Amino acid sequence: MSRPKTVRSLRDRFAIGASLIPPVALLMIASRAGWVPGSPRVYLAAMPVVLGLGMLFPTLAEPWHRRFSRMRSWLGGRLVFLLLLGVYGVAVVPLAFLMRLFGKRPLDVSRSGSSWVQSKGYGSLRDPF
Amino acid sequence: MRYVLGISGLYHDSAAALLGDGRILAAVQEERLSRRKNDARFPERSIRSCLDQAGITAVDLEAVAFYEKPILKFSRTLEVFLGWAPRGGRAFARAIPDWLGGRLDLRGRIRSALPGLRSECPILFTTHHEAHAASAFLASPFPEAAILTVDGVGEWATTAIARGIGAQIEPLEEIHFPHSLGLLYSAFTAYCGFRVNSGEYKLMGLAPYGEPRWVETLLEEVISLHEDGSFRLNLEYLDPLAEDHLTNARFHERFGGPPRRPDKPLEKRHLDLARSIQGVTERALLGLARRAHKQTGSAHLCLAGGVALNCVANGRILREGPFQKLWIQPAAGDAGAALGAALAAWHGPLERGGLAAPRTPTASDSMGGGFLGPEESPEAVEASLKRLDAVWERLDAEALHERVVEALIAGKVVGWVQGRMEFGPRALGHRSILGDPRSPDMQSRMNLKVKFRESFRPFAPAVLAERSAEFFGLSGESPYMLLVAPVDHAQRIPVASEAEGLDRLKQVRSTLPAVTHVDGSARVQTVDPERNPQFHALLKRFEARTGCPVLINTSFNVRGEPVVGSAEDSYRCFINSQIDVLAVGPCYLERERQPHAALPRSFEAIPD
Amino acid sequence: MWSLLRDFARFLGREKKWWLAPLILILLLIGAVVVFSSSSAVAPFLYPFL
Numbered sequence: 053m054s055r056p057k058t059v060r061s062l063r064d065r066f067a068i069g070a071s072l073i074p075p076v077a078l079l080m081i082a083s084r085a086g087w088v089p090g091s092p093r094v095y096l097a098a099m100p101v102v103l104g105l106g107m108l109f110p111t112l113a114e115p116w117h118r119r120f121s122r123m124r125s126w127l128g129g130r131l132v133f134l135l136l137l138g139v140y141g142v143a144v145v146p147l148a149f150l151m152r153l154f155g156k157r158p159l160d161v162s163r164s165g166s167s168w169v170q171s172k173g174y175g176s177l178r179d180p181f
Numbered sequence: 182m183r184y185v186l187g188i189s190g191l192y193h194d195s196a197a198a199l200l201g202d203g204r205i206l207a208a209v210q211e212e213r214l215s216r217r218k219n220d221a222r223f224p225e226r227s228i229r230s231c232l233d234q235a236g237i238t239a240v241d242l243e244a245v246a247f248y249e250k251p252i253l254k255f256s257r258t259l260e261v262f263l264g265w266a267p268r269g270g271r272a273f274a275r276a277i278p279d280w281l282g283g284r285l286d287l288r289g290r291i292r293s294a295l296p297g298l299r300s301e302c303p304i305l306f307t308t309h310h311e312a313h314a315a316s317a318f319l320a321s322p323f324p325e326a327a328i329l330t331v332d333g334v335g336e337w338a339t340t341a342i343a344r345g346i347g348a349q350i351e352p353l354e355e356i357h358f359p360h361s362l363g364l365l366y367s368a369f370t371a372y373c374g375f376r377v378n379s380g381e382y383k384l385m386g387l388a389p390y391g392e393p394r395w396v397e398t399l400l401e402e403v404i405s406l407h408e409d410g411s412f413r414l415n416l417e418y419l420d421p422l423a424e425d426h427l428t429n430a431r432f433h434e435r436f437g438g439p440p441r442r443p444d445k446p447l448e449k450r451h452l453d454l455a456r457s458i459q460g461v462t463e464r465a466l467l468g469l470a471r472r473a474h475k476q477t478g479s480a481h482l483c484l485a486g487g488v489a490l491n492c493v494a495n496g497r498i499l500r501e502g503p504f505q506k507l508w509i510q511p512a513a514g515d516a517g518a519a520l521g522a523a524l525a526a527w528h529g530p531l532e533r534g535g536l537a538a539p540r541t542p543t544a545s546d547s548m549g550g551g552f553l554g555p556e557e558s559p560e561a562v563e564a565s566l567k568r569l570d571a572v573w574e575r576l577d578a579e580a581l582h583e584r585v586v587e588a589l590i591a592g593k594v595v596g597w598v599q600g601r602m603e604f605g606p607r608a609l610g611h612r613s614i615l616g617d618p619r620s621p622d623m624q625s626r627m628n629l630k631v632k633f634r635e636s637f638r639p640f641a642p643a644v645l646a647e648r649s650a651e652f653f654g655l656s657g658e659s660p661y662m663l664l665v666a667p668v669d670h671a672q673r674i675p676v677a678s679e680a681e682g683l684d685r686l687k688q689v690r691s692t693l694p695a696v697t698h699v700d701g702s703a704r705v706q707t708v709d710p711e712r713n714p715q716f717h718a719l720l721k722r723f724e725a726r727t728g729c730p731v732l733i734n735t736s737f738n739v740r741g742e743p744v745v746g747s748a749e750d751s752y753r754c755f756i757n758s759q760i761d762v763l764a765v766g767p768c769y770l771e772r773e774r775q776p777h778a779a780l781p782r783s784f785e786a787i788p789d
Numbered sequence: 790m791w792s793l794l795r796d797f798a799r800f801l802g803r804e805k806k807w808w809l810a811p812l813i814l815i816l817l818l819i820g821a822v823v824v825f826s827s828s829s830a831v832a833p834f835l836y837p838f839l
Contacts, residue, residue: 129278132823136274139819140266143812144259144273148266151808159264159359159416167360167411168472171341171352177305177526177534180287181252181800252800256809259816281820286793 060110069106071117073099184241185536186231187523188291189248189312189515191284193219193378196516197227198553198604199235200523203538205320207234208553208604210516212743216750216784219379220743223283224519225294230555239297244536246305246526248312248518251287253336255280257358265422272422305534307525309335309518310343310486311350313510316521317485318345319528321508322546327477329469332486332515333363340469340486344477348528348540353476359421360413362465363488365404368419368427369458373451374441376787377427378487385493386638388459389700390682391452395436399461402435410472412465449682463494467502474503481506485521489513489663490606492704496665499656511551511661512605520604550712551609551661554602554746562748562766569752570776573768578715585764586722589617589732593761594631596737598751599715603744607662608736609706610643610716612744612751614760616695616733618642623695623733625686630759634740637683639704642696643734645720646709652693652731653705660713662706662734668697695733706734741786749783756780790821 060068080095082088106113151158160167175181187198190211198208207230212218214226232238258280262273283290288304307315313330328343328350339361343352367377370384403419406412418432426440433439437450470482482504489495490513499507510517529535557565559575566573576584588595595615603609614631616623618640628636641662644652649659655666672691680688691697698704710717724730736744737751739758745751748765755763755770756777763770794817801807 128823132278132819133274135819136277137270139815140262140270140273143815144262144270145266147808147812148263151263157264158260160357161264161359161416163405163413163415166407166409167356167413168354168409169357171343171355174308174311174350174352174533175250177246177307177529178303179250179799180247180306180796181250181256181803252796256800256804256806256813259809259812277816278823281816281823285820286790288792 065107065110066103068110068113068117069103071120072102072106072113074120076102183243183536184235184237185523185527186228186242186245186295187248187312187519187521187526188224188228188245189517189519189522190224191221191279192515193221194514194516195221195224195227196512196519196604197224197231198520198523199231200527201235203527203540205520205547205549205553207231207555208512208520209555209602210512210604210743213554213602213746216743216746218741218743218784218787223290223294227519228294234555239295240299242295242298242302244303244305244526245291245295245298246307246522247287247291248307248515248522249309250306250336251285253308255285257337261358261421269422303534305522305526305529307522308338310338310341310355311352311525312518312521313485313513314341314343314345314350314352314483314521315525315528316512316517317483317489317508317510318343318350319348319524319540320510320520320547321345321481321483322542322544323481323483323506323508324542325479326481326483326508327473327479327504328483328485329473329489330484330486331362331466331469331488333367334358334361339363342469342473342476344479345483348538349530350525354472356411359416359419360411362412362462363486364421364427365414365419366458366462366488366491368432369454371426372428372432372436372440373454374443374445374447376443379787381487381490383635383638384455385459385491386698387447387452387455388493389456389698389702390637390685391449391454391456393456393460394453395457396460398435399457403432404461404465406461406465406468410468410470412468447683452682459491459493462488462491463497466491466494466498470498470502470504480504481508483508483510485510485513485517487514492663493665493702495663496702499664506657507664508546509661509663510605511548511603511607511609511663513663514606517605545711548604548661551603551605551607552601552611552713553604556601557748557766559767562768565748566752566765566768566770569749569780571752571770572774572776573770575767576769577767578718581764581767581769582719582722584769585615585719585762586726588762589615589723590726592617592620594627594759596751596755596760596763596765597716597719598737598745598748598763598765602746605661606736607641607706608734608744609660609662610708610713610719610734612737612746613643613734614737615643616640616735617727617729618693618695618731618733619727619729621689621694627695627733627735632735632739632758637686639698640696640733640735641704641706642693642731643706643708643716643720645717645724645730646707648724648730649705649707653703655705655707658707658709659705660707660709662704665698665702665704667702668693673701693729693731696731742782742784753780753783757782793817 182201185200195211209227211224212220337357338355340356420429653666685699
């Protein structure tokens, strides 16, 4: 059985090639610190080369690209999580305390009295609010 | 023809619905096509299916309506966090990415999903409860009615009363988050070890096995019911921001332990809790129904929202409530809100951006029996079966019915896939598993061997509408299986001694043991020849042979699987369960003659 | 994106909830960066930096 030939768009090829750049960039940083041989310039020059190779032979670089993408999205998710945790600490919590200071309570948590609220109408269908 | 598309989703149960000149042409829930239960992704498959069923493309649409106001809901989410801070940081960091990733810019999302959509075609937004109210009233047979919608939460409203007249809906009163019956019921669902947004049925099915010994505690400490029908939750016991369960440590201490893990056995405590929360919910709903009656003075009530799927409570509203007639949207959950959004846009007044079409209610209702999904031609069915190497006989309707009735009488379990797929959570005789209700061991057998689910889960009877009064104490019809009614006394068999808890399951209580719940009730589906001709004909034939006009009707799926959609889904499910016979379109298949012992399943199993 | 911002502004004006504005702006900004960096055509360019 012959494998079906995958047709890749230029954009996909570029993405696959580009995923080879970060390891080279890491090597460049390492060479600056003197941990690996060679000058940073060589690594800099190697970047377009690996990009080109990745674009020319996408099938070879694909497994790496897949793993790299997974790692990147995992890392991205963690970063956004931490970022939002930070926003909660510096924006939401202070705003919440300020509101309480001014006697504004977004949630009606009292336990007595009717909880019926007069309807304000449905609003315009054109507006998403 | 003028077409309006309605869309719901992104939280749970995504769906799409299509109107043509105001008639409901198609409505499909995403899970049936994607094979992922309660699928919450943007309903691209359902949209395509609706357009295909009508033979149109996005170019032909005159309006698209979404069932919520995303900006209002987003701001409510932020305000809830502001009210909850400094707690809730983790929940915030988990919830916000979904919003930023595409729940906010719905216009953009809808346009990119419908590339042919004309730029002048408006994208409209109803509120969550407006969509529910529209799905309940505008599809109902009533020219005017009180409308009660109850669910977890939409934008702010969790409960709403409105009045429907002609094509217009006038909102009257609301109860706002965090005071929510749906949320409370879901909290107990999670606490008893079931999955929120789908395990609520199980809690309701479990309730009759328990004692209502927590009712007073609940009413004193967790929810207060007021004279005017409104209610308030005590937030000291609940944690609406917790992700896996909605209850907190104080709740767990008060109700005798930590939440049940799904793999741990059910204890008496859980049965009692189920019974108690069910009782409180029924009482609250009766109060709301009385309020709706008082505010509108109408003799008719329309119900929708997830809580309206609580058919035990619905039965009590009909029997004990102040209304003469009750109509419940069969897709009462969020899937039905896709239909509601489309209807609200079609009939909505011009100044609000609607299409201002008049409405003429029909004597039954405008749901087409609930059969609004796709249907495969006999040729397509045979092509699918051929691809799967199945062995089948093609029969005419007469012979097919005869063979199926033979099998049922012989105690066999039959998979029955005919006509258009149902819209809404219940299988109504188009994607059903059928069995003989007179057999005492049928409930356990179908639960454990066929559907691989808990033995306590009850089954529903489908009964010829013209003979339902002989068997069930039901005034009027129940074509959508949304009402629980007592089994008639003439059919009851006294039980010698009461067993305890789940042991009560084994006792025979009526001439229809497989569909009689332990409390002597049944979730009835009345089958009439107008809405459901083929299923009616099958029941007629079963009645002619046995004298019994009732069949067990349960949805065609196994635990964790959405109800089957296509012939292929049904064949896979047939092979992988212990269903004896499959009747799909004109094709008749017997288990012993199939070459497979098992087939790869086509769905993503969702754990309970 | 601009229509979304305009909707937010009209919403805050109607409901008189201007105190929500800074929070919404911060979150929309984060959202824009995340969406831009993961799904746009420039994503590959950002690989070495993000």
